[in-house]
Amino acid sequence: MTWLEDAVTAVAKEATAIRALFPAAGRRAGRDNADEARAALLLALSGESLAKEVAGLYHHGDNDEKRAVLKTLPSLDVGDGCVELLRDALRSNDSRLIAAALGPYSRHLADAEWRQGVLKSVFMGLPLSSLHGLDERADAELARMLGGLRDEREAAGRVMPADAVALLERLA
Amino acid sequence: MRIFDPHIHMTSRTTDDYERMAANGVTAVVEPAFWLGQPRTSVGSFTDYFDAIMGWEPYRAAQYGITHHCTIALNPKEANDPRCREVLQVLPRYLVKDRVVAVGEIGYDSMTPEEDEVFAQQLQLALAHDLPALVHTPHRDKSAGTQRSLDVVKESGIEPGRVVLDHLNEVTVASVLETGCWMGFSIYPDTKMSPDRMVVILREYGLDRMLVNSAADWGKSDPLLTVRTAEAMAAAGFTADEIDKVLWRNPAEFYGQSGRLDLGEAEAGGAFEGNTILRGGS
Ligand SMILES: [Zn+2]
Numbered sequence: 001m002t003w004l005e006d007a008v009t010a011v012a013k014e015a016t017a018i019r020a021l022f023p024a025a026g027r028r029a030g031r032d033n034a035d036e037a038r039a040a041l042l043l044a045l046s047g048e049s050l051a052k053e054v055a056g057l058y059h060h061g062d063n064d065e066k067r068a069v070l071k072t073l074p075s076l077d078v079g080d081g082c083v084e085l086l087r088d089a090l091r092s093n094d095s096r097l098i099a100a101a102l103g104p105y106s107r108h109l110a111d112a113e114w115r116q117g118v119l120k121s122v123f124m125g126l127p128l129s130s131l132h133g134l135d136e137r138a139d140a141e142l143a144r145m146l147g148g149l150r151d152e153r154e155a156a157g158r159v160m161p162a163d164a165v166a167l168l169e170r171l172a
Numbered sequence: 173m174r175i176f177d178p179h180i181h182m183t184s185r186t187t188d189d190y191e192r193m194a195a196n197g198v199t200a201v202v203e204p205a206f207w208l209g210q211p212r213t214s215v216g217s218f219t220d221y222f223d224a225i226m227g228w229e230p231y232r233a234a235q236y237g238i239t240h241h242c243t244i245a246l247n248p249k250e251a252n253d254p255r256c257r258e259v260l261q262v263l264p265r266y267l268v269k270d271r272v273v274a275v276g277e278i279g280y281d282s283m284t285p286e287e288d289e290v291f292a293q294q295l296q297l298a299l300a301h302d303l304p305a306l307v308h309t310p311h312r313d314k315s316a317g318t319q320r321s322l323d324v325v326k327e328s329g330i331e332p333g334r335v336v337l338d339h340l341n342e343v344t345v346a347s348v349l350e351t352g353c354w355m356g357f358s359i360y361p362d363t364k365m366s367p368d369r370m371v372v373i374l375r376e377y378g379l380d381r382m383l384v385n386s387a388a389d390w391g392k393s394d395p396l397l398t399v400r401t402a403e404a405m406a407a408a409g410f411t412a413d414e415i416d417k418v419l420w421r422n423p424a425e426f427y428g429q430s431g432r433l434d435l436g437e438a439e440a441g442g443a444f445e446g447n448t449i450l451r452g453g454s
Contacts, residue, residue: 060219
């Protein structure tokens with residue numbers, strides 16, 4: 001059996017085994033496979049304390065581990081029980097975490113939180129194409145906020161990223 | 173000239189420092205966990221700190237093409253505070269991380285019984301996690317503290333070649349040399365060691381198992397003193413290859429023993445997608 005198969009078996013048997021296996025996945029399964037391996041380990045978790053164990057992995061994780069948790073949230077049976085992790089990621093200043101927090105699981109964010117996340121992505125220059133369900137969820141309030149940002153940028157002699165301008169025009 | 177600073181506390185430094193370091197050839201660093209100059213009173217302060225040196229600092233460093241790893245431990249000074257000692261319970265969660273390349277800084281501050289116990293316990297953690305150990309030698313009563321550290325290292329059963337005793341000087345270097353442990357020297361603007369004194373030590377004791385660091389932190393210190401040492405070596409007639417050995421290959425070899433050191437070109441992190449640090453945050 002491969003390291004990953006062994007690790008998945010170990011986690012299925014005893015959930016807390018994931019605490020040492022999840023961080024080591026990059027070294028053991030190969031750096032290029034780290035995200036997939038971590039997703040497989042998370043999917044092997046089950047039981048009542050699932051959301052708590054996932055939150056523990058996130059909070060003790062380095063940024064690669066945090067990202068892997070965020071990306072796997074939509075596939076985990078945690079309902080909206082891990083939305084706090086998105087809020088934590090959106091408060092961070094690491095653009096990879098921001099992007100990962102705005103995947104499909106972001107439907108659990110309140111509209112106001114989600115709009116702030118989108119606006120922060122524009123500030124950080126993240127490509128808006130990576131945000132999940134942007135066109136369906138973007139509303140007049142987001143348009144108002146983007147319009148304000150554009151006005152500020154223009155007043156400072158700077159431009160807003162083209163994809164944000166395009167979004168604003170679609171919303172107009 | 174490429175420089176690997178094996179001991180620097182970047183969390184206390186500005187982004188301008190990263191920029192200056194990169195411009196002067198410092199493209200790899202290891203940030204040991206240590207005291208912050210201000211006492212902490214709870215485990216949460218430590219885990220937030222570990223988070224910063226495992227996540228935020230590598231991210232900041234990557235903006236300048238600098239590869240950042242860290243070492244994790246409860247430092248000797250705070251080992252004396254029962255509120256901080258609880259951090260020993262959470263260390264196993266951090267010692268398994270990809271970017272953690274040693275257990276450290278461990279060792280002595282005031283040589284109390286509590287420090288004895290925490291030092292020995294963390295050497296066992298190094299063994300259990302197959303990691304090298306970074307040992308801080310005390311500033312007060314340094315000779316006795318260095319000798320006692322060597323005794324504790326010997327007793328632990330860890331291989332001497334997987335241990336560095338740091339902050340050494342003319343007085344303490346010889347006793348460490350004969351044990352087979354690595355020897356670390358912190359080059360400071362006024363105290364500890366200067367580039368010229370470092371050159372004299374390298375002449376006398378050779379280049380094997382020698383590590384030169386800036387140990388730059390929140391105090392009066394300078395992240396470019398590794399570069400100044402390389403220049404002093406060149407002025408004293410050391411070859412480019414000898415300088416590369418001391419300031420790059422030696423630290424790469426020492427921390428490489430963790431099996432986790434990744435010196436591949438520091439990925440630009442999220443920078444290619446827009447760099448909030450350069451823009452001053454959002
Ligand atoms: Zn230090």
